[in-house]
Amino acid sequence: MRSFARPTLKDVAHLCGVSEITVSRVMRGAPNISEKMRLKVESAVEQLNYAPNRLAGALASRTSDLLAVIVPSMTHSVFPEVLDGIDSVLSQTRYRTVLGISHYDLEHEAALVHDLLSWNPAGIAVAGFEHTSGASDALSKFENPVMEIMDADGDPIDLSLGVSHSQAGHMMAEHLVERGYENIGYIGAWNERPSRSVKRRIAFENRLAELGKPLRCRIIREEDSSMLLGREACAQVMEAHPEVDALFFANDDLVAGALLYCLSKGISVPDQIALAGFNGLPLTEAMPMKVTTIKTPRYEMGVATAELFLDKVSGSTENTGLSRKLSMPLELLHGETT
Amino acid sequence: MRSFARPTLKDVAHLCGVSEITVSRVMRGAPNISEKMRLKVESAVEQLNYAPNRLAGALASRTSDLLAVIVPSMTHSVFPEVLDGIDSVLSQTRYRTVLGISHYDLEHEAALVHDLLSWNPAGIAVAGFEHTSGASDALSKFENPVMEIMDADGDPIDLSLGVSHSQAGHMMAEHLVERGYENIGYIGAWNERPSRSVKRRIAFENRLAELGKPLRCRIIREEDSSMLLGREACAQVMEAHPEVDALFFANDDLVAGALLYCLSKGISVPDQIALAGFNGLPLTEAMPMKVTTIKTPRYEMGVATAELFLDKVSGSTENTGLSRKLSMPLELLHGETT
DNA sequence: ATTCGAATTGACAGCGCTGTCAATTTGCGT
DNA sequence: ACGCAAATTGACAGCGCTGTCAATTCGAAT
Structure with missing residues (x-):
């Protein structure tokens, strides 16, 4: 029966005669692993075609590599562009985006906030500063980065980033x-x-x-x-x-x-x-x-959101000069219609 | 310390003096729970403001309530519209969308397939029939629904749905x-x-x-x-x-x-x-x-994708007449430019 | 050689939930 | 009141991984 199931850490550990935790460390690129060990484990990983079960990892480490993102709409191209920016940065990392669409409905947004938080994401980005009190509560109790994006005129629960x-x-x-x-x-x-x-x-x-x-x-x-x-x-x-x-x-x-x-x-x-x-x-x-x-810098807002997020999570504890509230520049394009 | 952490099943169970598994059953709306018990548990849940940890549930039950979706682009409005359709159906359920953007790059798509599958999603939808052999392999080994969307001219690994x-x-x-x-x-x-x-x-x-x-x-x-x-x-x-x-x-x-x-x-x-x-x-x-x-029925393709997915997972085992390969209708709009 | 600290590896106990199966209670017909 | 099946509840053992801390090995200085 094992033969059909996805291989686990244990399988890899058995194959190369080391402990599971060592394999875990190799997989995560932890320090203090000898070169010899790393090679041995990596070859076993390759041989078994092992891929870690991220759910298990997330449960054990108490934080998932998920960034929850709530946007109000997909029909307005502004939001896909922001998502594109977020993804362009996140795709180079182990983080993935879980999506919610609120349809400009605060009640729906609140439901999404609750649901998405139950996945223990590593962070959450949500458009705007306006939320139901329930959602605001949940967001402020959330221990990971909360980013309110697209707007700069408001008081962030945690972090904000957008245009005025x-x-x-x-x-x-x-x-x-x-x-x-x-x-x-x-x-x-x-x-x-x-x-x-x-x-x-x-x-x-x-x-x-x-x-x-x-x-x-x-x-x-x-x-x-x-x-x-x-x-x-x-x-x-x-x-x-x-x-x-x-x-x-x-x-x-x-x-x-x-x-x-x-x-x-x-x-x-x-x-x-x-x-x-x-x-x-x-x-x-x-x-x-x-x-x-x-x-408006839409793609750039996405990029900045993801970078802010990465900065906070990989965070050299309460670090860099990045302010809690980032206002991005607007540019008036003077055309021929005025 | 417990006081700051999110409440768990155990906390709810203690509070109302029943076993954890019973609370679990109430949360999942399982059958064979007496009305009295359901009420008792629900009030405790409310009192503690308990929300299940989906990661733990997913690990234990061996399937997450995640639908992985890989689209090639966000700048072409077609794909956000499909996502919108998917979300409109999924938002009524416990399933959430995890997003990947391949940028029309099959190698990147393959990397996304591997990464997203490591979250043990309940299903995966990916645009098109063309994949690297590695990605095709991984997809065909995947035990949950695999949906190749947007196209109807090809041979699906599992299910397909799109226009010709x-x-x-x-x-x-x-x-x-x-x-x-x-x-x-x-x-x-x-x-x-x-x-x-x-x-x-x-x-x-x-x-x-x-x-x-x-x-x-x-x-x-x-x-x-x-x-x-x-x-x-x-x-x-x-x-x-x-x-x-x-x-x-x-x-x-x-x-x-x-x-x-x-x-x-x-x-x-x-x-x-x-x-x-x-x-x-x-x-x-x-x-x-x-x-x-x-x-092209873009939103409708998203809706149909999500419905097909739900049908397969909640699936009355190899059920409904829904075919493995669904071709959606195109409509020629004859305007004034031809 | 010997010693001591640093580098490397491992044992163990969960993370919070669910599957399985066993135990208990309930309802109903006679 | 009794017996039996159905309905309800619970005990237990993980899911696959990581945090913690202990054990071991190694290297360089003495």
């Missing part, structure tokens, strides 16, 4: 006013369930007001952000508020749809209406004209 | 010839690393030849598919092969870029050149004209 959406709103308000627009509107989507987009819009509105050009119109649509929605919402605004001369969109696909709409209707951009987006998605580069937007 | 890319190529060849195009070209990306795109193109070319309109030109670009690339490649073709009157693209973002290029250059679509894409991505709906494309 208030700063983004602020930047865009200044840009549009500088460019001389008078009647500025805003178009959002997802019914603003991502609290980050609320923070961005509020900062935008506040700064506009400070600059003496208060927001003229605001449309928050229920649907997910998409080019099609941008098209529709843009048409809707131009109909209802012909005086609006500039629009800031919650996401680049909205602005792309709006731009195509204007071009196809012969509406001159930016003369009749200026358009600006958010995120700096690749699709903005393929538009007939360069789109003004704010570029 | 040959059929897609075939369909599009017939469509373009039916519409009367004479000089047909093809534009690919990713250097055709996804073998599925090769299958699709070959079927396309073969069918065109059969219909007496052999392919006139083929450009396979090295870069990832993107609107920008579609724009460039389209310009490149029109320059080098002015006789080409129809183009089939490996992906919708390419066709979208090409369409915008043509429109901005005043090239009439489909009179001067017809354009067709593949996938049926949402962005095609927001283009100034409806794009001809083949719609």
Whole structure:
């Protein structure tokens, strides 16, 4: 019966006549193993095609090589890009990603937090600072790194890493006013369930007001952000508020749809209406004209998240200068649409 | 010291004066537990805020509630959509997804297969039928469900589920010839690393030849598919092969870029050149004209993958009529670009 | 040679849970 | 009230690995 089962440490140990713990040490690259021993064990490992059972290892050592990651959505390309960044770093290590998708639902997020923590992950990354009190509790009791990502405007439970959406709103308000627009509107989507987009819009509105050009119109649509929605919402605004001369969109696909709409209707951009987006998605580069937007470092956020995580776990105990709260840079890309 | 550690089965058992195994049974909803006992245990669980340690459970029961999923990329929206579909089903169950990204690299995929299998997952889903021999070996020795997804043209190790890319190529060849195009070209990306795109193109070319309109030109670009690339490649073709009157693209973002290029250059679509894409991505709906494309059921593939998996694991032993090899339907969306 | 500390290896006892099978209790027909 | 099968509960022995600490070996200094 043993012959069909996966080989275990014990099998390897028997084969080369050493103790299990020694094999374990070789597998983990522990120090203080003689070269001779290492070779002997490695050849036995190869011969048996032994692969450690990570569950057993995780149980015994009381920490798994799992990083739990909770993102709100997979349909918005921003999150896959972050996951890609995380994976690019983790794939060089023994850590793997366990995924949860909250669908912008805090109750669901809380359930995911509880479930994922029951796997004893080595860390957990979750988008945003907003959680149910149950989830916050569970996260703060968790003894391994907790990383709240994508946002920089909040108070982390443990660690945080992301961009400042208030700063983004602020930047865009200044840009549009500088460019001389008078009647500025805003178009959002997802019914603003991502609290980050609320923070961005509020900062935008506040700064506009400070600059003496208060927001003229605001449309928050229920649907997910998409080019099609941008098209529709843009048409809707131009109909209802012909005086609006500039629009800031919650996401680049909205602005792309709006731009195509204007071009196809012969509406001159930016003369009749200026358009600006958010995120700096690749699709903005393929538009007939360069789109003004704010570029967010999505892949880089993923990379930084994974690096922060590795730093904390392999952690030279309360170490490096890495701050508890990392704000990553935004870049205003001034295109031809404003 | 116990007071700080997470409570265990033993703690719950002590608290309500029963054996650990009974608590275990209540937690797993096992049959043959009296109502009285269930209530007593549940209240103790609540009181202690007990959550089972899934690693221990997985080790003891020899199977974890983990589904390993290996996708080739996160930057192509197709794969996040599949993951979304998988998650939508799995999130209602105790199963979680562990993620691997192969970056279209079979060696990397093989390393991921080995690593993910060492977590004793309850199943594994991997994109495509092409693997290194080492990975194929490991997968066929794996005792739990192995699902090769995204493709239907191949011989599954265990189970497969996806769309037929040959059929897609075939369909599009017939469509373009039916519409009367004479000089047909093809534009690919990713250097055709996804073998599925090769299958699709070959079927396309073969069918065109059969219909007496052999392919006139083929450009396979090295870069990832993107609107920008579609724009460039389209310009490149029109320059080098002015006789080409129809183009089939490996992906919708390419066709979208090409369409915008043509429109901005005043090239009439489909009179001067017809354009067709593949996938049926949402962005095609927001283009100034409806794009001809083949719609693939991406989210649905994810859902079907997860359902197949659940069916096999909760499996009423070699059960339901679900075949070992499931081909999902494609739909030709005839737009205004052909 | 001898000694002592450092380097290397091993024994043992779990990690927290579940499979198996045995023990006990319950319910029901007569 | 009795007997028997079914329902309910428990004891025990791991799952495959690692932490801890003890035992052994080695090397260099004396």
